[in-house]
Amino acid sequence: MGWTGGSDCAFGEIPGDAGSEPMLSPIISVENLSKRYLLGHKTESRERYTALRDVVVRRTKSLIRLAADTVRGQQVLFGDEVEEFWALRDVSFEVQSGEVVGVIGRNGAGKSTLLKVLSRITDPTEGRITLRGRIASLLEVGTGFHPELTGRENIFLNGAILGMTRQEIRQKFDEIVAFAEVEKFLDTPVKRYSSGMYVRLAFAVAAHLEPEILVVDEVLAVGDAEFQKKCLGKMQEVSRGGRTVLFVSHQMAAVQALCDRGIFLSGGRIVKQGLVGEVIRHYLSESDQRSQLCLVDRHDRQGSGVLRFTDVSFYNEAKENVGSLTSGAAASIEFRISNSSGKTVRNVRVCLAVDTVFGQRLMVFSTHLADQDFAELPAGAFRITLDIECLALIPGRYSFNLYSTVNNDVADWIRNAGYIDVEGGNYYGNGQLPTQDQGCVMMRHEFKLRQGD
Numbered sequence: 427m428g429w430t431g432g433s434d435c436a437f438g439e440i441p442g443d444a445g446s447e448p449m450l451s452p453i454i455s456v457e458n459l460s461k462r463y464l465l466g467h468k469t470e471s472r473e474r475y476t477a478l479r480d481v482v483v484r485r486t487k488s489l490i491r492l493a494a495d496t497v498r499g500q501q502v503l504f505g506d507e508v509e510e511f512w513a514l515r516d517v518s519f520e521v522q523s524g525e526v527v528g529v530i531g532r533n534g535a536g537k538s539t540l541l542k543v544l545s546r547i548t549d550p551t552e553g554r555i556t557l558r559g560r561i562a563s564l565l566e567v568g569t570g571f572h573p574e575l576t577g578r579e580n581i582f583l584n585g586a587i588l589g590m591t592r593q594e595i596r597q598k599f600d601e602i603v604a605f606a607e608v609e610k611f612l613d614t615p616v617k618r619y620s621s622g623m624y625v626r627l628a629f630a631v632a633a634h635l636e637p638e639i640l641v642v643d644e645v646l647a648v649g650d651a652e653f654q655k656k657c658l659g660k661m662q663e664v665s666r667g668g669r670t671v672l673f674v675s676h677q678m679a680a681v682q683a684l685c686d687r688g689i690f691l692s693g694g695r696i697v698k699q700g701l702v703g704e705v706i707r708h709y710l711s712e713s714d715q716r717s718q719l720c721l722v723d724r725h726d727r728q729g730s731g732v733l734r735f736t737d738v739s740f741y742n743e744a745k746e747n748v749g750s751l752t753s754g755a756a757a758s759i760e761f762r763i764s765n766s767s768g769k770t771v772r773n774v775r776v777c778l779a780v781d782t783v784f785g786q787r788l789m790v791f792s793t794h795l796a797d798q799d800f801a802e803l804p805a806g807a808f809r810i811t812l813d814i815e816c817l818a819l820i821p822g823r824y825s826f827n828l829y830s831t832v833n834n835d836v837a838d839w840i841r842n843a844g845y846i847d848v849e850g851g852n853y854y855g856n857g858q859l860p861t862q863d864q865g866c867v868m869m870r871h872e873f874k875l876r877q878g879d
């Protein structure tokens with residue numbers, strides 16, 4: 427595991443050798459990079475919320491934490507159960523100066539982890555990264571800024587992290603504020619910002635502080651259409667100015683428009699890299715295949731077997747078969763089920779239960795709850811469509827379980843039958859996009875203010 431160049435240049439100067447061969451050396455070079463997470467409750471909660479700002483103080487803090495844990499008599503690395511998980515495995519690629527590279531892949535593929543490792547927010551477990559330029563990152567909403575500091579203070583803090591002098595930051599200050607449209611809130615702590623304001627400022631800071639490498643994760647998932655356009659324009663401008671951009675997005679149209687090259691990650695590995703159009707085509711064809719989960723080969727199922735789930739597919743608002751659903755949009759889930767008992771069965775119940783990927787039950791869709799149990803189901807194969815008017819899940823990956831009963835006896839039960847991937851969308855109808863730190867589900871709501879006590 428190691429960093430070369432990057433350890434000196436990520437937040438400081440370009441190392442001397444960059445000047446001698448600037449055209450030949452890639453600005454980013456990643457060799458056999460792997461990142462392992464230890465899935466114990468402590469490790470997970472500690473790493474998840476690491477922000478750019480924390481890099482500055484992390485060494486001190488981790489020592490303090492280590493001491494505090496030891497004093498409290500808690501084990502530092504061994505939680506209740508510690509399990510290894512490789513979020514990146516043997517990832518190698520190079521990026522030339524001035525290239526705009528799109529990193530794509532399904533939820534959980536390792537995209538954000540890759541950007542975090544490149545930004546030195548988290549350390550690689552194995553492999554080697556060489557950066558020949560100063561890097562600025564805009565990672566998930568919620569990272570990068572200190573919530574208690576004002577917008578103004580955060581601009582200066584981020585500039586300082588990037589190794590800029592106060593004078594240099596001051597020169598960029600007005601431009602940043604104008605781009606972010608947060609003039610009125612400059613002296614408000616950013617924890618009071620809406621997620622839209624927050625990301626506007628974070629993007630403005632990252633894009634204007636003139637890094638040689640700009641790393642942007644999902645900024646287009648937040649903000650209204652106009653802001654998204656502005657961001658794309660700014661990233662184009664940054665790249666035309668000869669700087670390098672690494673961009674993660676689920677919006678293929680944006681990736682196609684902005685990027686020259688693409689990297690498709692799946693399960694922490696690079697599946698394909700190359701010209702962006704080809705990489706996107708490959709990605710889309712894979713997600714189509716996966717959305718049709720073939721359940722017939724699953725043997726880890728329980729129940730009498732009178733009924734069997736054979737397939738599940740997901741459809742978007744436009745009734746297109748898709749690999750992921752969108753928050754706030756209509757969705758349909760189609761089950762294929764077969765009754766191979768040779769006779770009509772009665773009183774049939776079908777359920778789909780949604781869990782977090784850590785196995786916590788979130789909700790259940792059920793013919794019983796909808797008062798739609800099937801009185802009779804003849805022998806044969808059937809399709810059952812479940813229509814959801816407005817998907818109230820926060821973007822992320824969920825696991826689902828399938829369950830059916832005939833006359834209250836379990837007929838077929840598959841735990842972890844597959845995943846539901848949910849992309850960001852305009853659930854609240856006002857451009858406020860939910861973030862993963864807001865839990866898993868949303869509910870539309872309204873506040874009223876009345877005078878009196």
Ligand SMILES: Nc1ncnc2c1ncn2[C@@H]1O[C@H](COP(=O)(O)OP(=O)(O)OP(=O)(O)O)[C@@H](O)[C@H]1O
Pocket residue numbers: 463464465469470473474511512513531532533534535536537538539540822823
């Ligand atoms: N701090 C952490 N501790 C443990 N596991 C983690 C941690 N951060 C990420 N992971 C896991 O690593 C995998 C890759 O996560 P990552 O956030 O990089 O995915 P992603 O491609 O960015 O997904 P998305 O499209 O949903 O943003 C996921 O399975 C995730 O649960």
Ligand SMILES: [Mg+2]
Pocket residue numbers: 537538539643
């Ligand atoms: Mg991500």
